[in-house]
Amino acid sequence: MVKTVIFDMDGVIVDTEPVHKYAYYKHFSELGIDVSEEMYASFTGNSTRNVFQKLKESFTLQHDVEELILRKRFLFNDAFDTKEDLELIDGVRKLIVDLHGNGMQLILASSASKGTIEKVFNRFELHPYFTHTVSGEDFPQSKPHPAIFLHAASLSVAPIEHCIVIEDSTNGIKASKAAGIFCLAYNSINSKLQDLSEADHEIAHFDAINYQIISQIKQR
Known part of the structure; x- marks a missing residue:
């Protein structure tokens, strides 16, 4: 689980x-x-x-x-x-609130700098939902190297086999799989030049998943 x-x-x-x-x-x-x-x-x-x-x-x-x-x-x-029209991805806040409300631990693992992460989290008031934020600037090698996801998984309340990653890029998916973590790919309009084929599951909208669905995912 x-x-x-x-x-x-x-x-x-x-x-x-x-x-x-x-x-x-x-x-x-x-x-x-x-x-x-x-x-x-x-x-x-x-x-x-x-x-x-x-x-x-x-x-x-x-x-x-x-x-x-x-x-x-x-x-x-x-x-x-x-930029006044910067908004969260459609459906993602609902998912974050649903997961957090049901006791799921949420961790951010982004290649973005700490400064950018803080700007986003402060603007959209996301800090209360996430136990940790991990920035790629702390690692010498970027995705597809698995270091960032291995570190994020080490912060989990549960063993790595009870973690999943949500990604939208070729390099992110490769990093997740190299870390041995189930990867759920978000196929957005910005993913058209990305290869999502290595992901374990793919969605086109966050309305397609919720706590009940995610909690029952099993690692392959």
Whole structure:
């Protein structure tokens, strides 16, 4: 029986992807580099640090990675603070409240920075529902490496076999499976360039699941 649900954040709880994309591409323009849609899609689930490490190698950038990170975060924060139509993913608050109300432990494991996580959790008042928030900036390797999910599972009130992950990206699903955790894929409009085939189950809307359904999921 599932005791802990580990949520990804971007694309699963809140759709900050358009804000991230705006910030990244504004930064790419400043740097004078041409990043294709395919290359950008391959970064999904990666921390900002790992994205710029890859870009530094691909485009032989002379900038320091930390400098690049700070500039992108400035552009993101500026856009985030002025974007009034930023909302939670449809149906996810109802699911979070339902799971929490029935005693399910909720943990966040996101590649986003601690600052971004705090901005989202404060804006939408999510802290009361989650026992822990885990940021990808604390790990040297991003998803698809399983480190972030293994750490999140170590914070669970139950053994890892009683945890599940909710993800929406190829890298996130690979990380979940590499950690040996059941993965439920959320197939959204933003997942069209993502391969969800390795997930154990797939949904197109959060209304398709609730506490009763999730609690009975069994690890394969």
